[in-house]
Amino acid sequence: MIKRSIPNFLAVTVMVFMTVFIALFLYSNIHLKNKITLQTVQEMEFISDVFAKAILDVMSGGHDKETYAVITGYGNLMGVEDLGIYKLTGEEAFQAASLRPEGGSKMIRKIGPADENFWKVSETMNLADFFDHDKRTYTRYVPLRSEEACINCHIKNTPLGILKVSFSAKSHFETLAHIQQFIWVLGLIVALPIAGLFISGVIIRDKNRLYSQLEEANNDLRETYNNLSETKYYLQMILDNSKALIITTDTEGKIVEFNREAEALLEYKKDEAAGKDVLMLYENPEQRNELISRSRFEDGEIWAARNREVTLRSKSGKLFYINLTLSALVDDKGGVMGTVGIGKDISEQKMLQFKLIQSEKLAGIGTLASGIAHEINNPLAGILGMAEAIRDEDDAGIIKSYANDIIHYATDAGKIVKELSAYSRSAHNEAKSTVDLSVVVEDALKLVKHATPLTSIEVVHNLGKDSLIFANASEVQQVFVNLIINAIHAMNDGGRLIINCLREGKFVRATVSDTGHGIPREHINRIYDPFFTTKPPGKGTGLGLYIVYRIVTKHGGSIDVESAEGEGTTFTLKFPAVDDAQHST
Ligand SMILES: Nc1ncnc2c1ncn2[C@@H]1O[C@H](COP(=O)(O)OP(=O)(O)OP(=O)(O)O)[C@@H](O)[C@H]1O
Ligand SMILES: [Mg+2]
Structure with missing residues (x-):
């Protein structure tokens, strides 16, 4: 507040100074001018009165020649510009010889024909009106009235004529001009510092205004900054908590x-x-x-x-x-x-889910096993029959042939058990190796065939040779077991299952297609979600494709699905291929 009132006080002071100064300046200007003018006029009047007195004295002698001589004498005095006596009618009576203009007599100018009124007119005139600025002269009109000496010819105190004296007012004007200059210089000397003061006052005021604006902006900025800091602190708290x-x-x-x-x-x-x-x-x-x-x-x-x-x-x-x-x-x-x-x-949740998946997988093995038990039953029945036959047989040759049959049946059963154990090998086994995807797919197909009767389903497959990938064989087998079982489930009324596995550039591409009921459009984005199933309770867990997706992406592969309702579904899988050369190194 104090800072702000300083420039205001300064401005008011400067304004007062300026006003006082201008008033003084105008006053002294007019006053001095008038004083000098009055002084000049008084001097001129005095001289012209002396002239008039002297001339009247001479004129009362009645000698025109002397009158001329006196007038000429005065007329030649320094500083006298014009000197003459005029009749009351305004015409010239006497004129100083040296001042006489070429071309005859003169009339009194300005005032016109002189009569009794002349004095009244001339008295009402301003003193300044008698100054001629062009010629730089001062003109005085003095009435010449009849005195004692004149009463022989004239009545006393009647106007006889007019004395006109023009004095040079050069020095008067010069003095005025000098005074004027002096006052101007003085004025500038005083005005310039005041103006400087005023301007600096204005500058200071502007500076202070800018300063206060800046201060306000600064305060706003500080407030914004504080708000921002608070907000930042608050956000940080949210983040950290x-x-x-x-x-x-x-x-x-x-x-x-x-x-x-x-x-x-x-x-x-x-x-x-x-x-x-x-x-x-x-x-x-x-x-x-x-x-x-x-x-x-x-x-x-x-x-x-x-x-x-x-x-x-x-x-x-x-x-x-x-x-x-x-x-x-x-x-x-x-x-x-x-x-x-x-x-x-969600790691903890995930562990529980894994355990669940594992148990579901075991349950899955149970489902598979019931199908497989039937498969194993046949060789077991064969083995049992052959063993019983051997018991009652003495012929070594026949016994040998029965033994060969037993070996054959046992090998078959062993194969089935081996396939099942490959599937059931726990997911804990993370080891990866170079495997032929065609072989893995074929094994998966065999395993499913043991478990599920494919009587009304035609199976077509095209499994290429150059299909090496780096993978965990049991996991990838699980992928295809799930896809094939899903395909079979989708073809309850029969159909065709087509399985391909071929090398394609840097990838091995495998497809599992069926001609089943297809996947409705609204389900297509959910099939990989855990527990999504359209199968009745007890028939499906909804984990099959979830496991498939996880295994495929874990192996750096990709899975895509194309499906048309009522026409069928194709799953396409791609795994990075491993070259033979790479394999051998
Ligand atoms: N080949 C397919 N044809 C038609 N629908 C399919 C096919 N494969 C999957 N589906 C649909 O996707 C759903 C999810 O499949 P997913 O394998 O994840 O679970 P599920 O087969 O229902 O149960 P689970 O495999 O756990 O026994 C299925 O319920 C089915 O609706
Ligand atoms: Mg399934």
């Missing part, structure tokens, strides 16, 4: 935000993780790329992948199953700034 993992990245996938839950689970400190590629957290980086490419455009969001399962790896290498919702981080203007991932650790 959230029991969900929150990880944000920039557009290049570099980690920006890494909340406390993420720190606790993944064992990286925020500072350590910030700026690093988020892919380092994924067990399989493809998962993230797939999430982004598969996510849908929804309600103004650019993209969002909701509740997807991903596997993240902690700093010490522990794996965590995370239910992740990944979406684009979009600013007010719709520009993508990066991604925000909000995840929940």
Whole structure:
């Protein structure tokens, strides 16, 4: 407040100074001018009165010659510009010889014919009116009245004529001009500092106004900053207290935000993780790329992948199953700034699910086993029959041939048991090796054939030779067992099952097609979801395709489905191929 009143006070002071100064300036200007003018006029009047007195004295002598001589004498005095006596009619009576103009006599100018009124007119005139600015002269008209000496010829105190004297007023005008100049200089000397003061006052005022505006802006900014800090602190609190993992990245996938839950689970400190590629957290980086490419455009969001399962790896290498919702981080203007991932650790849930899957798998083996038991029953019956026959037989040759049959039946049963045990080998066995996908598919088909009668189903297969992949054979076999069983279930009234496995460039491509009832459009996006099934309770768990999807992606492969209701379904799988050369090294 104090700062602001200073320029105002200054401005008022300067204004008062200026006003006083201008008033003084005008007053002194007019006053001095008048004083000097009055002084000049008084001097001139005095001289002209002296002239008039002297001339009257001479004139009363009645000698024109002397009158001329006196007039001429005065007329030649320095400073006298014009000197003459005029009759009352205004015509010239005497004129100083040296001043006489060429071309005859003169009339009194300005006033016109002189009479009694002449004096009245001349008295009402301003003093300044007698100054001629062009000629720089001062003219005085003095009445010549009859005196004692004149009463012989004239009545006393009657006007006889007019004395006109013009004095040079050069010096008068010069003095005025000098005074004027002096006052101007003085005025400038006083006015310039005042003006300077005024201007600096204005500048200071503007500066202070700007300063206060700046201060206001600064305060606003500080307030905004405080609000922002509060908001930031609040947001940070939300992030840190959230029991969900929150990880944000920039557009290049570099980690920006890494909340406390993420720190606790993944064992990286925020500072350590910030700026690093988020892919380092994924067990399989493809998962993230797939999430982004598969996510849908929804309600103004650019993209969002909701509740997807991903596997993240902690700093010490522990794996965590995370239910992740990944979406684009979009600013007010719709520009993508990066991604925000909000995840929940579902590892425990997942373990329970695995246990369930394992038990379901065992249950599945049970289903398979009932079919297989029937298959094994035949060789067992054969073995039993042959063994009984051997018991009553003495002929070594026949016994040998029975023994050969027993070996044959036992080998058959052994094969079936082997196939079943390959399937039931626990998923704990993670070992991968180079396997021929055609062989794995063939084994899967055999296994299913043992378990399920395919009487009304025609099976066509084309299994190529060059189909090596790097995989866990029992898991991949599980994939095809599931796909084939699904296909068979879809063809209750019979149909055709077509299985292909061929090398295609850098991939081995396998297809399982059926001519069954097909998958309705509304189900197609849900078939890989765990527990999604259209089968009646007790007939299906809905885990088949879920397991298939997991195994395929785990092997770096892909799975696609094409289906038409009432026409059939084709599952296409692709696995990275392994070359023979690679294999042999
Ligand atoms: N070849 C197919 N033809 C038609 N529908 C299919 C086919 N394969 C899968 N489905 C549909 O997808 C659903 C899910 O299949 P999935 O294998 O995951 O479970 P399921 O076969 O029902 O049960 P489970 O395999 O656990 O015994 C099936 O219920 C069925 O509706
Ligand atoms: Mg199934």
